[in-house]
Amino acid sequence: MKRSLINARRNFWYCFYYFFARHLPVSYRYQPLGKFGKMCRAVACRRLFRACGQRVNVERGANFYTGWEMEVGDDSSLGINCMLPFDLKVGKNVMMGPEVIIIGENHRFASIDVPMRLQGYQEYPPVRIEDDVWIGARVTILPGLKIGNGAIIGAGSVVTTDVPSYAICAGNPACVIGFRGGGSRNAVGSISHKQPSETCSDTP
């Protein structure tokens, strides 16, 4: 297909999403409008994302820039008013609370002679969220990280390092407070570089 036609289609679905579908009600309220909003957002995202699984739920207000490199697995959801990078990789059965922020890049700041806004961006590999992850409300995830299979991230946490599979993490910086299935929090301790040998509960 001609590139100009592909671009025209993308631009159409981009406008459809950002000017219309994104503003329709959340999927679980004001029926039948909620279901209509959910359907419109899903239709647009199937055309915008590089890969979009079955039964993906994109909630009201979700922002993913162009979304051109996004991959979202079956039965996953992107939460209300989330702010996501355009190249996020999300596995299957992922749940996301409202107002989650996932950051895809940092400003460069090495030089003190040039304003930081003119130093460009440091690039990272895409943030990867594996299968069956629950991300609580207002979580922030920093660039380049991997959230392992089955992990839970508590509300309001700031995730600064990779999260191991089945870990329950919380706090700022987020650290392991337990493991699903009853594993001891001392199994790996903190996931924060700043507290290598401590757990959250050891921190004053």
Ligand SMILES: CC(C)(COP(=O)(O)OP(=O)(O)OC[C@H]1O[C@@H](n2cnc3c(N)ncnc32)[C@H](O)[C@@H]1OP(=O)(O)O)[C@@H](O)C(=O)NCCC(=O)NCCS
């Ligand atoms: C992470 C979470 C699942 C943990 O639940 P839990 O296993 O029942 O944990 P507990 O309530 O027993 O708390 C265990 C410890 O972690 C701390 N903790 C729990 N959640 C925390 C959070 N979000 N931030 C910081 N600390 C947290 C508790 O204060 C407690 O500390 P203590 O042992 O020093 O007293 C839950 O607290 C949470 O944040 N859920 C997210 C809810 C949400 O965002 N829903 C949005 C809709 S999808």
